Amino acid sequence: MPQLQPSIAPLVEQQPTAWTSNAPQATERVRRSAGDWLGWLFALALLAFFALFGFRMMRQALAGGWQWLWMPPGLLFAVSFSALTVLHVALRLRERRRLRVALENLSLERGEGFRVGEPLEVRLLATVPEAHQGERTLAPARITVRLMRQFLRSGADGNEALVNECCDEAVVPCDGTTRVGKVLYACELCARPEHGGDASVRGWFVELHETATGEGAPFFVAGLRLLPAR
Numbered sequence: 177m178p179q180l181q182p183s184i185a186p187l188v189e190q191q192p193t194a195w196t197s198n199a200p201q202a203t204e205r206v207r208r209s210a211g212d213w214l215g216w217l218f219a220l221a222l223l224a225f226f227a228l229f230g231f232r233m234m235r236q237a238l239a240g241g242w243q244w245l246w247m248p249p250g251l252l253f254a255v256s257f258s259a260l261t262v263l264h265v266a267l268r269l270r271e272r273r274r275l276r277v278a279l280e281n282l283s284l285e286r287g288e289g290f291r292v293g294e295p296l297e298v299r300l301l302a303t304v305p306e307a308h309q310g311e312r313t314l315a316p317a318r319i320t321v322r323l324m325r326q327f328l329r330s331g332a333d334g335n336e337a338l339v340n341e342c343c344d345e346a347v348v349p350c351d352g353t354t355r356v357g358k359v360l361y362a363c364e365l366c367a368r369p370e371h372g373g374d375a376s377v378r379g380w381f382v383e384l385h386e387t388a389t390g391e392g393a394p395f396f397v398a399g400l401r402l403l404p405a406r
Contacts (some may be wrong), residue, residue: 187379194282194305198386202275216268274312275311281301281303284396290380293368300396316350317388320386322382323380325341327378344365348362367380379399
């Protein structure tokens with residue numbers, strides 16, 4: 177009697193409410209307002225003033241006599257505030273924030289059923305999560321949606337393996353924000369008639385992949401209810 181070899185595990189739905197990209201996160205320079213720049217320039221001018229004040233005290237101490245007493249505080253002011261001035265400028269030049277590609281409140285609309293040979297409309301609705309300090313969040317520019325079937329394949333040794341096969345695929349761009357404040361990804365998928373009608377087919381489902389990472393595990397898997405042909 178043929179034995180089932182589960183080379184691919186039976187379908188397990190994965191419908192998380194939140195998702196964050198596994199791709200390397202990019203960074204960008206932080207855009208500052210005029211008020212932020214004025215505050216930064218004021219702090220820079222203040223640090224530079226105390227550094228120059230320290231150098232002036234050191235120069236005055238070179239006159240000799242009791243004025244040598246100005247040398248220790250002058251040296252302290254000059255060195256410490258010069259270092260703080262350089263650090264203040266360097267931190268602003270190096271300041272960047274992370275771009276976190278993420279979605280939350282995921283909701284996949286796929287109708288009440290699916291028929292082989294007829295278009296299936298798939299709509300993913302989600303929101304962009306709030307950004308934490310030092311980052312900016314945004315939705316992925318596009319996602320990959322795949323219509324999958326799971327079926328039994330007989331091997332030469334008489335054993336059967338459970339296999340997942342892609343029947344249709346679409347790379348879906350983000351359609352922007354809807355009236356309810358959600359981002360939308362919408363497409364149509366269709367399985368050819370030769371993909372259905374086989375007793376070996378065990379189920380149909382939809383997979384969502386991040387396009388930027390290419391091949392890899394899906395971040396969302398939802399089963400489909402197969403309807404009888406018209």
